[in-house]
Amino acid sequence: MSKPVAVTTPTARPAVDLGGFAAIVGARHVVTAPADMEPHLREARDLYQGVARAVVKPATTEEVAAVVRHARQLGLAVVPQGGNTGLVGGQIPGGDIDAIVLSLTRMDRVREIDPLTDTMTVEAGLTLLKVQELAEQADRLFPLSLASEGSCTIGGNIAANAGGTAVLAYGNTRDLVLGLEVVLADGRVWHGLNKLRKDNTGYDLKDLFVGSEGTLGIVTAAVLKLFPRPRSRAIAFCAVATPAAALDLLMLAKRQAGSALTTFELVPRIGVEFVVKHIPGARDPLSDAAPWYVLLELSSPAESGLDEIMEGLLEAAIEGGLVTDAAIAASLDQRAAFWTLREALSEVQKHEGGSIKHDVSVPVALIPQFLDEAIACVTAMVPGCRPVPFGHMGDGNIHFNVNQPAGSGDPAEKAAYLDQWDAMNAAVHAIVARHGGSISAEHGVGRLKRDLLPGFKDPVALDLMRAVKRAVDPDGLLNPGAVL
C-alpha cells in the first residue's frame, strides 16, 4: 500500500520537566504515555513514526500561546497537529527534532455564524464534517470536501491549503478563508478574524499562513466564507475515448454551464474495475467499457434548470464525438453510486498491492500530454505496472498513482515494487516539471517532499520562503523540518 515506514531514531536526550505544560492545560491534557501518544505520532499511510516529548492539548487561544512560550523556554520545538490526516508527514515530528506535538483538537468551538455576511467563525479543531454540517444547518454551503472530512480539522485544512473535489467551482481552502487568528512563534496572537470581502490595508498576512503547514504560526481560529446551498444538482458519468476528449468536454461544460459546473473528475477504466471488484454493490453504470470516464456534476441554488443544461451539454458532447456514452443519475442513490466510482479510488488501490503515489498538477491544457508521457514512462520502468491516474482534471490536478503489476500477493514482490518509489517519483516529477507543473498540487510539502523542493522550485522562491521563515520564526521553533 505504501512506501516502507521511515523509522526515525530518537537520540538520547536529557530529561525535561513537562510540569509547566500541565499547569497551563491541565495534567490530563499533557499526554506522555507512548500508547496514548501513538495516534498522534503515527501517520495514516504509515510513512512516518514520530517522536515527541509530549502531546499537549490546549483548549483556548491563550493556552496555545502559553504552551508556545513555555516550549520556547524549554528549548522544545512545536509541531501543530489537527486530525493527523495529512499525507506528507507535516504533522509528525521527526526524530531529528526535540519537540512537542501541539494538538488543536480541543479547540472546537463555533464562535459565530453570520448568515447575512455569509461567514462562520470557528476554532481550528472542529472537524471539516462538523463545519459542513453547521453551514447546512444555517441553510448555507461550506464547499470544502475531501476524503478525510470526518476526521481532518479545519485548522489542518487551512495549514495545508487543502484542495478536494469542489476546487473547480469554489477554489482551494485559501479561497474559502477570510480571516485568521494565529499564535506566533513568540507567543503573541495575531487577531486577524476579518469578516471583510475587501480590505486593502497592507500585506496579505492571511495567505501567508494558509498553506504554511504550521511553520509560520499556529492557526487557532478562522473566518470561513459561506455560500448559497445548492438546491438542485445534475450529475453524469461520461465515457470518453481519451484525456484529450475529456479536455474538450471540460471546455464545452465551462462554456455551457459556467459556474454551475462544480465537479469534473477524471477516472480511468482500471479505476472503475477496481471499485466494482472491491466495493460491495458497486457497479459500472455504462454497458460497454471505455478507456476513460468523467464524473461531471452541475449544481445551483436555483430549484430547477440544471437538467436542461446537462441534457444540452451531453447532447452537444455526443454529437461532437467527445462523449461515447453517458448515464445521468435519476436519484440520490444513483448520484451516490456515481460518486463511489470516484471516491473509493484511493481505498480500492490498497487491495491491489503496492501503489506508488504522485499528487501533481500541470496546466489544464497539458493534462493529456502529461498523462501520455507519464504512463509511458512508468510502464517502461516497471513493465506490467498498472497506472491509476485519476482526480481533479478541472484543476489540472491528477493523483498519478501506479499499482504494482497484478501478481501473487507475495509480500516480497510488493516490497521490491515499492523500492522503486523514489525512482518513479523522480521520473514522473521530471515530466511534471517539463510541463510547468507542481510536484505537490494539494497535499503540501511536509517532511515527505521537503528534500525534493530544491530540485523543482525556483531558487529565488526558496530564498524568499527562507527569508519569510526567518522573519516570522527566527529561532525555527515552529514545525522545524517541514517545508523548508
Place this chain on the structure above:
Amino acid sequence: MSKPVAVTTPTARPAVDLGGFAAIVGARHVVTAPADMEPHLREARDLYQGVARAVVKPATTEEVAAVVRHARQLGLAVVPQGGNTGLVGGQIPGGDIDAIVLSLTRMDRVREIDPLTDTMTVEAGLTLLKVQELAEQADRLFPLSLASEGSCTIGGNIAANAGGTAVLAYGNTRDLVLGLEVVLADGRVWHGLNKLRKDNTGYDLKDLFVGSEGTLGIVTAAVLKLFPRPRSRAIAFCAVATPAAALDLLMLAKRQAGSALTTFELVPRIGVEFVVKHIPGARDPLSDAAPWYVLLELSSPAESGLDEIMEGLLEAAIEGGLVTDAAIAASLDQRAAFWTLREALSEVQKHEGGSIKHDVSVPVALIPQFLDEAIACVTAMVPGCRPVPFGHMGDGNIHFNVNQPAGSGDPAEKAAYLDQWDAMNAAVHAIVARHGGSISAEHGVGRLKRDLLPGFKDPVALDLMRAVKRAVDPDGLLNPGAVL
C-alpha cells in the same frame, strides 16, 4: 473636488549621474525634463505632487532588474508606477525620499494566451482595457472592471489588489492572478509565472506581492485567470426604502441566482439626482423617487434562462416588500443607461463642490447600521452636508463620499469645507473600526493612509508586515514611505 494639494518640498540634493540608466534603457527612456516628468508626478486627484530624479522606462524584465540594481548603487529609491491612476499616492514619490519613478508602461507585451487552460500571461504595463479586449478576442472574460480601466495598468491593479464592480462574483485582483514575475529589491527575478490552479509547494509568495503596492517587489508580468464569456445578462434598477431592505434583497438574490449574481451596487437618491443633473441624456428610469436604489445584474455563459430568474427574483422581492419599484433593461442601450447611474457617481460629485472621501468596508450584514451612524455623524459635524454613499454593497464596500452643503460655489466655502477632511475621516473611520471594518477597502494605503494605519491595524499585524518588509527589502529601496 478634493483635499488641498499636499505640496512636497524637495530638499537640495547633490547631483547624481543618471547616465547609467540611459545605458540600460536608452537615453530617450530616461525622462528628466520637469514638464515631461509632470504626468508621472502629479496624481489624478491632485492630492500629491511628487519629486523624482528621473522617470525611467525599461522595456524588459532584464532592464527592470538592471535599473533596480543601478538605483541601488546610486542610493536612489525606486517607486514603481503603472498608469498613475492610484488614489492613495502610492505611485508618487514624496519629497522626503530621493527616488526615481520606474514606469512599467513600455512593458506591454502579451506573452501567451492559453484558452484551454483559461489563462493569459501579460506584462505589467498593459492597460486593463487592453487585457479585457484580448480576453474577449479569445472568447473569454477577464472580469476585473473599474472606472480607470482605459488608463490603469494590470501591473498597477496587481500592486494595488484592485477591486471594482465584479468582485461579488469573481473576487478581487488577487483572486484573478495565478502567477507573477517579480523583480526584487536586490535585482533578482522571481520567476513565478505559474499557470496552475493548485500548487502547494510552499508559501504563497504570489499573494505577498499582490496588494503590496510596490514595496516588496516590482511586478513585471502575470498569469491571469480567464472565465467563460457571459452570453446572456439581465439587469434591473430597483428602488428600495432602506439599506436594510437592500440587504434583504441581496440575500434573496444570492439564494435565487447563486453565482449568476454578478453585480449588486447601492445608489442613494441624491446620486441619481446628481447624475440626471450633470450627465446629458441621463434619466431616472423609475417614475417615483425612492431613497435608495440597487443596480442588480445577473450574467451567465448560458444563452438563456436569466430573464426568468430575474423576473422570479423581482416578483418575490416586490411581494416581500423589499423592492418598491423596479425597471428591467430591455436593450443594451437601457443597460448602459442603468450603468451610467452607477458609474458616473464619482464624476458628478465634482460638480457639486467639495467632496470628502472614504473608501471603507464593513461586514456585509452591518452596512445598514454603518450607514445610519456614519450619515448621522457627518450631518452633525457639517449641518447641510450631502452624503453620497454608494458602491459595492455585495462586498460590504461603500464609497462614503460627502459633498459640501449646496451653496454659492464660493471657493472659500469649498476650502473651508475641505479643511474638515481629516476630522471627518477620523470620525467615519472610528465608526468603521467599531463595526470591524477596513479604512481602505479597495484603494490601498499608499501615502494617503499610511499614518492612519497604526490607529486601526492590529499591532501584531503591523509588526508582521514590518518583519516581512525587512526580510524582502532590508534596505528599504522599494517605494519607501508607502504602506509602512
